[in-house]
Amino acid sequence: MSASLNISPEHRRLIAKLESIGTLTAGEHDALTALPLRVRQIAEDTDIVREGDAPSDCCLLVEGFLCRYKMLPDGGRQILAIHTAGDIPDLQSLQLKVMDHSLGTLTPCKVAFIGHAALQEITRNYPGVAALFWRDTLIDAAIFREWLTGVGRRTAHQRIAHLFCEIHIRLKAVGLANGDGFDLPITQAELADSLGLSTVHVNRVLQDLRRGGLIQSRGKYLAVMDWRALEEVAGFDPRYLHVR
Amino acid sequence: MSASLNISPEHRRLIAKLESIGTLTAGEHDALTALPLRVRQIAEDTDIVREGDAPSDCCLLVEGFLCRYKMLPDGGRQILAIHTAGDIPDLQSLQLKVMDHSLGTLTPCKVAFIGHAALQEITRNYPGVAALFWRDTLIDAAIFREWLTGVGRRTAHQRIAHLFCEIHIRLKAVGLANGDGFDLPITQAELADSLGLSTVHVNRVLQDLRRGGLIQSRGKYLAVMDWRALEEVAGFDPRYLHVR
């Protein structure tokens, strides 16, 4: 306990994240605390790894918003995931050496890099941590599935409402959102690229939701005025997030 | 080598699959061969596990086609993945106890059930196998990402062509397709539910592709007349499948 006072904020983030999806023994906790991290500040709209790269580190997002995306030959972009503090968006690179998509910042970000070697070693020595890492990537996949069904079968209104509900739950799980809203510092164009819509249509729907009294955006802050209604139009069921 | 003559076809499938994405040591090979399997024949259009279930086995697909899907409140269905022989579609249930989607047959299937306990044990004793399982679920996720970008940003023509290319590569990886086509015993409605389209539109596009001389469907067999052109309209790049 007294030791925990010396844990860096970066390690704290990592541990809070892992504890949001499972439990850690004291030994695992200590081993994670001892992980060597290289912390860096990265400007907004900057790529961290690109499709085709074979990175030698994983990155832990400490502050800000990241996204993973694919570019299409015609210039179109599909955002595959939006990542919030605590996430390790390229944990998969531990097993899949060459990236099949890119990872970039949506906002200025504080990121901590962790060498593959150090991660491999911790998984070797602590199978419980390995299992949690696996579990994390499986939840990742569960979110892809939910996005896929959204883009495949939900209307624009439902998709947007659903994304808002999802991000809210995920931020709450790591203690970054309260009851009435959350910071969502991303543009309508980025929303559009996430949901398979055009920016114009995102704008239309957003205004609809505001007129309907469901939400209210004050700058980068998304204030939700009527959670019940928002979840209702989204058809939101948080089970796929597998939070404890 | 003489031992390999006694390996059951089910175990052979499993091993062929794992070897298509990584390598096995002799010890791992033997341990997998000793895995207790409960083989069952399952009729077409039958659910194996449903959203909300907490299964105690994983299932190895030995013959036939399975799919994973989600139902929406309005009755819509999104197919999340199409599985072919060798796949273990619910390997994730080892870590995520309650299913966030369902798993059902598209055709009559031969399936081998493997108890979670046996799988846990093998991952405990053979970290290399654990890593391969992890890798398998990561490739699964890579395919979700590709589908997501398809549904989000590709036209109907591109989506259909892309799916055909993907299934072909996957079947080839486990030795179930030759050069000129493959068995694809699924209906246009199922194609539609996979691609976020209506069945009518799938029909239109399929005829287009036939008229264009790209494909030709004889019953359940999909004959590809012009691979180059098909990959061209799909914008297909197989890297995301991470086959060796």
Next chain:
DNA sequence: ATCGCATCTTAACCTATGTTTGCAAGCGAA
């Protein structure tokens, strides 16, 4: 304080795809 750029907003118009419906072809069961 002002310029410049990104973002948001609006409007007019367009099209890919959805919906509904009906019919024909194939096929297994009785």
Next chain:
DNA sequence: TTCGCTTGCAAACATAGGTTAAGATGCGAT
């Protein structure tokens, strides 16, 4: 052989959402 059911096909029509383009608004940099 016929019945019943699934699947494929077709045509007419409807619409959600895309596209283009042009202002308006906000805000960081100088």
